[in-house]
Amino acid sequence: MSTTKSSKVRIRNFIGRIFSPGDRDRGDEEMKPSSSAMDISQPYNTVHRVHVGYDGQKFSGLPAPWMDILLRDISLADQKSNPNAVVTALKFYAQSMKETEKTKFMTTNSVFTNSDDDEVDVQLTGEVTEHLRKLRCSNGTSSSPSPSATSSSARPLTNGNNSSSTNHLSNSSTEASLSFGSELRSIPSPSPVPNSESAPQLKNLTGDAPKLHPRSPYPPPPPVLPQRTKPPVVIATNNGITNTPPVPGKRVPPKVPPKPQHLKISSNSTLSSSGSSSPINNTNTTSSVRSVGNSLSNGSCASNTSSEADVQLISNKENTKIVGDANANDVDQLLVEDEPVRVRQQQKQKLTDSEVLEQLRGIVNPGSPISKYEMKKQIGLGASGTVYVANVAGTSNVVAVKRMAFKTQPKKEMLLTEIKVMKKYRHPNLVNYIESYLVEADDLWVVMDYLEGGNLTDVVVKTELDEGQIAAVLQECLKALDFLHRHSIVHRDIKSDNVLLGMNGEVKLTDMGFCAQIQPGAKRNTVVGTPYWMSPEILNKKQYNYKVDIWSLGIMALEMIDGEPPYLRETPLKAIYLIAQNGKPEIKRKNDLSPDFLDFLDRCLVVDPDARADTSELLAHPFLKRAKPLSSLIPYIKAVKEQLGERK
Numbered sequence: 282m283s284t285t286k287s288s289k290v291r292i293r294n295f296i297g298r299i300f301s302p303g304d305r306d307r308g309d310e311e312m313k314p315s316s317s318a319m320d321i322s323q324p325y326n327t328v329h330r331v332h333v334g335y336d337g338q339k340f341s342g343l344p345a346p347w348m349d350i351l352l353r354d355i356s357l358a359d360q361k362s363n364p365n366a367v368v369t370a371l372k373f374y375a376q377s378m379k380e381t382e383k384t385k386f387m388t389t390n391s392v393f394t395n396s397d398d399d400e401v402d403v404q405l406t407g408e409v410t411e412h413l414r415k416l417r418c419s420n421g422t423s424s425s426p427s428p429s430a431t432s433s434s435a436r437p438l439t440n441g442n443n444s445s446s447t448n449h450l451s452n453s454s455t456e457a458s459l460s461f462g463s464e465l466r467s468i469p470s471p472s473p474v475p476n477s478e479s480a481p482q483l484k485n486l487t488g489d490a491p492k493l494h495p496r497s498p499y500p501p502p503p504p505v506l507p508q509r510t511k512p513p514v515v516i517a518t519n520n521g522i523t524n525t526p527p528v529p530g531k532r533v534p535p536k537v538p539p540k541p542q543h544l545k546i547s548s549n550s551t552l553s554s555s556g557s558s559s560p561i562n563n564t565n566t567t568s569s570v571r572s573v574g575n576s577l578s579n580g581s582c583a584s585n586t587s588s589e590a591d592v593q594l595i596s597n598k599e600n601t602k603i604v605g606d607a608n609a610n611d612v613d614q615l616l617v618e619d620e621p622v623r624v625r626q627q628q629k630q631k632l633t634d635s636e637v638l639e640q641l642r643g644i645v646n647p648g649s650p651i652s653k654y655e656m657k658k659q660i661g662l663g664a665s666g667t668v669y670v671a672n673v674a675g676t677s678n679v680v681a682v683k684r685m686a687f688k689t690q691p692k693k694e695m696l697l698t699e700i701k702v703m704k705k706y707r708h709p710n711l712v713n714y715i716e717s718y719l720v721e722a723d724d725l726w727v728v729m730d731y732l733e734g735g736n737l738t739d740v741v742v743k744t745e746l747d748e749g750q751i752a753a754v755l756q757e758c759l760k761a762l763d764f765l766h767r768h769s770i771v772h773r774d775i776k777s778d779n780v781l782l783g784m785n786g787e788v789k790l791t792d793m794g795f796c797a798q799i800q801p802g803a804k805r806n807t808v809v810g811t812p813y814w815m816s817p818e819i820l821n822k823k824q825y826n827y828k829v830d831i832w833s834l835g836i837m838a839l840e841m842i843d844g845e846p847p848y849l850r851e852t853p854l855k856a857i858y859l860i861a862q863n864g865k866p867e868i869k870r871k872n873d874l875s876p877d878f879l880d881f882l883d884r885c886l887v888v889d890p891d892a893r894a895d896t897s898e899l900l901a902h903p904f905l906k907r908a909k910p911l912s913s914l915i916p917y918i919k920a921v922k923e924q925l926g927e928r929k
């Protein structure tokens with residue numbers, strides 16, 4: 282097993298204990314004979330609440346294991362300084378534990394499904410919220426990151442910087458609850474894992490040929506040392522598309538029939554109702570909405586598109602008005618435009634395994650790949666399968682083949698999403714799909730470009746890139762993100778692990794499993810990502826859009842400076858607390874960085890997504906003018922490969 286593989290697996294093992302996917306494994310469900318009419322179903326939508334109090338000094342009411350872990354990871358002083366962030370961390374943690382409980386196996390990423398299953402939520406009592414309100418008033422500020430605290434950018438920050446944790450607290454909840462899955466489990470403690478590679482590291486501060494020596498020492502790490510890579514990812518579907526101003530330069534929402542007046546809700550209620558109360562929740566309102574839903578949101582990353590439909594109907598209605606005003610004499614036109622169209626309510630449902638299989642069969646090539654590809658060696662082991670390098674028989678072409686056992690996949694819909702996105706969206710900075718096969722209904726082969734240089738993680742962990750090289754990598758990633766965002770696709774899992782390198786220095790994004798399609802101006806609240814790279818709005822379960830990728834890109838830039846994302850050495854609970862508490866992470870080596878680079882980071886790591894840069898802005902940023910040719914990466918990639926090869 283290569284070092285890459287083993288390190289990823291190690292980290293996965295660690296993280297897997299903490300976070301795991303939220304997709305219900307429907308495999309068993311599918312196999313079961315249908316229950317008779319006399320059967321009484323198991324309880325569902327269960328909510329298990331534990332009352333949580335906070336007296337201004339400490340939390341109470343948590344189950345003992347939770348209290349232990351809270352006290353171990355977050356000091357009383359920290360709890361006191363920002364109880365909101367504690368709530369965010371607990372909520373996230375509770376959800377992750379629930380998902381671990383449900384799935385009972387480890388996977389690469391954590392996925393929280395937040396809508397259609399057991400409720401997992403943390404709310405504080407009215408008494409507690411009142412206390413926190415007073416605290417905020419007496420401090421004269423929110424305990425969440427403030428705009429000024431979270432970005433040194435001179436650009437105006439509009440709103441939302443008071444962190445969503447404030448949202449939890451500002452509602453008038455009268456019940457304090459920390460809700461779990463069906464049964465409370467003892468909380469696994471992160472086991473100590475050796476610090477990231479103690480082996481010699483390659484490093485270059487000057488941009489010259491890389492030399493082997495360790496990265497700069499940082500303050501002594503705390504005792505619990507999670508390893509980098511494949512930490513948790515989360516998905517929580519919660520009817521999450523909302524109405525926001527359209528994004529300039531993005532695609533125009535598809536035309537849909539005007540919404541009947543009696544069904545029309547105010548723009549405010551559109552946001553808050555998330556479509557659940559609207560009588561016309563419909564994922565299939567228009568053909569384009571349907572195609573979006575079918576092509577992408579069938580994966581577990583899909584969120585309910587009903588709100589989106591509402592938004593479109595409302596905005597279309599407004600368009601209609603303008604058209605009507607402009608053609609006031611044309612009564613027929615007005616009548617036609619105002620004709621209410623009733624749209625049938627249809628609930629978004631997850632695909633069954635057999636539906637996923639059916640769709641998959643429609644995508645894969647017929648026949649068998651066995652004689653076409655000669656497997657050379659295993660190059661990686663992911664949560665969903667094993668990656669091999671292979672030769673195309675009779676040619677000198679080399680490809681990567683990912684083989685997955687379909688039936689036992691925990692995230693079948695996400696797999697389907699990944700293949701669909703890879704197949705449909707091709708770009709020089711994306712790992713491109715070549716073809717796929719389903720051998721004997723279970724052995725799924727996905728053939729793709731082979732990126733011989735491995736992933737960026739190995740390079741950032743073992744070497745220190747200079748600013749010109751970092752700018753080059755960021756520029757390539759931004760080109761891919763710009764392409765995805767222009768197609769209304771949000772990647773949602775940007776991190777160095779998902780950036781692959783070619784031996785000629787090419788840089789490509791991979792791992793489309795968490796991609797989602799968001800219509801321009803719409804938002805989602807499916808909690809997806811890898812916590813260390815996760816934007817505050819996702820962590821706080823707020824509505825979000827494509828800007829989450831920009832935050833993660835900023836964190837990835839910090840990885841390239843420091844070799845790891847912020848808080849990696851903290852326990853997961855503390856890390857989540859710190860992200861919620863601090864917003865923009867501290868940039869450790871500020872004095873070593875150019876003003877352009879600092880400004881680039883500032884523009885990515887803005888807590889308020891509306892004030893955060895988009896790909897167009899960043900692609901034009903002066904920092905990218907410093908980008909060196911991609912060939913400058915070659916010695917680094919080679920040195921890392923050699924080092925990894927030596928250790929095999």
Ligand SMILES: Nc1ncnc2c1ncn2[C@@H]1O[C@H](COP(=O)(O)OP(=O)(O)OP(=O)(O)O)[C@@H](O)[C@H]1O
Pocket residue numbers: 285289389390511660661662663664665666667668681683712729730731732733735736778781791792794
């Ligand atoms: N196209 C490729 N070219 C070269 N190496 C690859 C390619 N795809 C994957 N790899 C290597 O294989 C490893 C595992 O890839 P995989 O996509 O299975 O990882 P994962 O994202 O951890 O897993 P999963 O997607 O199953 O959750 C990667 O870290 C990478 O080093």
